Each structure stands twice: as structure tokens, then as C-alpha cells.
Amino acid sequence: MPLDTSAPLLKDLINEAALRDVAGTFKDLTPSFDSRGFLKAATNGLDALSILQRVHRVAESLALALPGAYAEQLAVVVDAGPRLSGAFLNMALGDFVASYGLADPARSLKALRRLTPYGTAEFAVRPFLRQDLHGTLRTLRTWTEDRNEHVRRLASEGCRPRLPWSFRLEALVADPTPLAPLLHALRQDSSLYVRRSVANSLNDITKDHPDWVFDHVAGWDLDHAHCAWIVKHALRSQIKKGDPRALRLIGASEGAEVSIDKLSISPSQVTLGGEVEIAFELRSQSGSDQRLVVDYVVHYVKKNGAPSPKVFKLKTVALPAGEVQPIRIRRALRNFTTRVHYAGDHRVEVMVNGQRMASGVFTLTV
Structure with missing residues (x-):
């Protein structure tokens, strides 16, 4: 029989063995954690769930099994961040914050800042943006100055108007102006991980407001290598369309003889x-x-x-x-x-x- 070399399904990254490890981690952190209740809830109907549904199921099961009110539960969830293995399991911690922490945004956003290095919190921050766009953007703006590249990247990735695998931020799809200070602050970021996120955010905006993007980057120093890289990748959709403004910005000839x-x-x-x-x-x-x-x-x-x-x-x-x-x-x-x-x-x-x-x-x- 030939050897099966196909890649495992993405959803199988959160399986029963991984869930047992999660239960063990939380039991070590707080002895009153209900491991049996967590595993019963987390594994119920697991086979039928997609990867993101499994992420949310873990968050729901943690809420059932952790003792205390939200603030006490959150402290344990944050402590678990560096102890869990696997980005999707850590995303479940962010999902817990997004699902149960909207009534306490200050405490919850601080938690997402601490959790994002272990499993991106880009999805978890979006409910806070939808609830209070300008207040959450003020917090994200302070993250652009963080020493950790994962936190700076979260500042731009979390507020992408059309982030894949997530809901659209309709207010920013309609008017991206509130993003301008944040994107401008990251235009020369030393991390490629961050620059790629800034470029993707700008590329999202070109789908609805290409003129806004051209106006926004018009004052950038394109002699700076980091700025130039972001602009080239941000305008990739416009470059593919042959937009003469995009071609000029990357130094390409207009037309093609x-x-x-x-x-x-x-x-x-x-x-x-x-x-x-x-x-x-x-x-x-x-x-x-x-x-x-x-x-x-x-x-x-x-x-x-x-x-x-x-x-x-x-x-x-x-x-x-x-x-x-x-x-x-x-x-x-x-x-x-x-x-x-x-x-x-x-x-x-x-x-x-x-x-x-x-x-x-x-x-x-x-």
C-alpha cells in the first residue's frame, strides 16, 4: 500500500490530544480548573467543526471550566499564553477575550497585547473595533510604538478593513481616514512582518478607495527602502491593472512598447x-x-x-x-x-x- 504523504487537515491541529494538553496546562495554573468539564465540552461534536469553530469551542469551554469572574479568568488565560504550543490554540485565548471581555475593554485590550506574540490576536481585536472604533484605534496607535514586532503588527493587521477569515469593518470600508495616523506611524518599520501587514491593509483600501491610498502615500519618502517596499506591495492590485500612478511610484515605464x-x-x-x-x-x-x-x-x-x-x-x-x-x-x-x-x-x-x-x-x- 502506498504511503499517504498528504498534509493533515488544518482543523486537525486542534484535536483531542491537544485539548488534553490545554486542560493540563490550565490545571497547573489553577488547581480548581474543571478539566473533565472542559474536555467534555471541547470534544463534543469536534469532528464536524472547522478550525475556526474549534478555536471558538476552546474559548467557550475555558469559560465553563475556569473559576471566578471574568477578571480572574482572564489572568489565568494570559498566563497560559507562553505555555501553550500551537498558534491556533493560542488564538483560542484571544477568542476568549473577544467573546467575554467586551464589557471590560481596557483590561481586555491589555490582555490581547500580551497574548498576540504567542498566537495572533488579529481576529480577537476586531469586535472591540466594531464596538468602539475610535477608542480602540487610540489604543492601537500606542501599539505602533511597542518594542515587540508582534504587537506593532497587530496594530495594523487587526484593523484591516477586509481581513481574510474575519468580518469586514464596514465603517473603515466606507471611510479609511481613521487609519491614516496608524499606517503613517508604521511606514518605516524595521520588521518585514509589520511592513507586510501595513501593505496588506493599504491594499485592502485600494479595493474601495484607490485615490485615498495614492493621496496617503504621496508624502512618503520613497528613497527610504522600507517605505518603498510597502508602497510597491500595497499597490500590487493597481500595478496589475496598469494604473499609471502606481507604475510611476515604483519607477516603471507607463505603457509597454x-x-x-x-x-x-x-x-x-x-x-x-x-x-x-x-x-x-x-x-x-x-x-x-x-x-x-x-x-x-x-x-x-x-x-x-x-x-x-x-x-x-x-x-x-x-x-x-x-x-x-x-x-x-x-x-x-x-x-x-x-x-x-x-x-x-x-x-x-x-x-x-x-x-x-x-x-x-x-x-x-x-
Whole structure:
């Protein structure tokens, strides 16, 4: 029988063995913790729950098993942070705070600041933002000056208007202005972890208010490497669209005086688990040097047979006048938690500065 090398399901990271470890940790911290009651509640119907449902189930079970009122329970939860192993188990501690601490925001936000280094509290802080946007943002603004990169990252990640896996912060989707001081404070952060979060937050905003983002970054010092990195990644959606303002900010040429020659996609038929190679020549049609952003689009086949285009970054090319640049990329075709592949013809397009220049097809069999 062949060895099963498939990755475990994400939800299985919170399993019965992990829950027993949680019970043991809390029993060590407070002997009156009801370990039996916790395990009974936490494991009830566990198989049917998704990973985020399991995170919340742990939080609910802790509330049942911990003695005392919220403030006493919270002290034990915070002490458990560095003792638990696994980011999702630690996220359950943040979920406990978000579920039971909204009536005590000052104490609860202090707890999230202490917990986030062990398992991000980006989801847990959002109910506080929804309850009191401006008051919570004032607290997050002080976190931008924290020595711990996890706390600074929480300041920007937690208030992303469209954070994946969480509800939208509709007030910030409608008007991102309250985020300006916080994002500005982190524009030169020394941590890539933080800068990536700032860029993602700005990219969220471009989906609704691209002009606001261009105005916000207009005064940034793009000679500073950290600022320049954030702007390039924040404007990735606009760069893919060929927005001339975004291209100017990253030093790319407006338009694209090029042709795509000798495009090949091989093999023309590939089985799930394999990969395709996309190769072509980028040929200058200009009498001057160009700086070009080259991307490619894969039109994945959905379950219903309809195409679903996904744009991938390829590279930025400095192309001298009249020169030819060969480009080659391999793309794996494997199922992930974020993408399931379906059989059919997949169209591939090459984009230069947001312009679709050439296309080809490969057939995927499952």
C-alpha cells in the first residue's frame, strides 16, 4: 500500500490530544480548573467543526471550566499564553477575550497585547473595533510604538478593513481616514512582518478607495527602502491593472512598447500534481530603455466549469532599447486549502504593465 504523504487537515491541529494538553496546562495554573468539564465540552461534536469553530469551542469551554469572574479568568488565560504550543490554540485565548471581555475593554485590550506574540490576536481585536472604533484605534496607535514586532503588527493587521477569515469593518470600508495616523506611524518599520501587514491593509483600501491610498502615500519618502517596499506591495492590485500612478511610484515605464515572442506552455496536457512551464521572450519595440512589470494570469477552471482568473507576480524587468529578455517560470498544480483544481482547459495570459499581451492554453486532467 502506498504511503499517504498528504498534509493533515488544518482543523486537525486542534484535536483531542491537544485539548488534553490545554486542560493540563490550565490545571497547573489553577488547581480548581474543571478539566473533565472542559474536555467534555471541547470534544463534543469536534469532528464536524472547522478550525475556526474549534478555536471558538476552546474559548467557550475555558469559560465553563475556569473559576471566578471574568477578571480572574482572564489572568489565568494570559498566563497560559507562553505555555501553550500551537498558534491556533493560542488564538483560542484571544477568542476568549473577544467573546467575554467586551464589557471590560481596557483590561481586555491589555490582555490581547500580551497574548498576540504567542498566537495572533488579529481576529480577537476586531469586535472591540466594531464596538468602539475610535477608542480602540487610540489604543492601537500606542501599539505602533511597542518594542515587540508582534504587537506593532497587530496594530495594523487587526484593523484591516477586509481581513481574510474575519468580518469586514464596514465603517473603515466606507471611510479609511481613521487609519491614516496608524499606517503613517508604521511606514518605516524595521520588521518585514509589520511592513507586510501595513501593505496588506493599504491594499485592502485600494479595493474601495484607490485615490485615498495614492493621496496617503504621496508624502512618503520613497528613497527610504522600507517605505518603498510597502508602497510597491500595497499597490500590487493597481500595478496589475496598469494604473499609471502606481507604475510611476515604483519607477516603471507607463505603457509597454514590447512584444511577446515564442510563448510556450508545456506540457500541453498535465495531470494534477504535476507542473507547467511558461516560457517566452520579451522583445523591446522602443528606442529607449524601459522598466516593466511582468505578470501572468492563470484562468483556473471552477467546479461549475467557469473560468476564475488569478494574477501572479512574475518579475520586474529593466529592458534596454531593442533588447530581448527570455523569461521562464514553472507553476505547480497541486491542491491546497485555498485552491482546489478541476479538470479542463486553463488559459494563461502574459501581462506587461497591466496590459494583456499574449495567451496560451494547457489542459489539466484530474
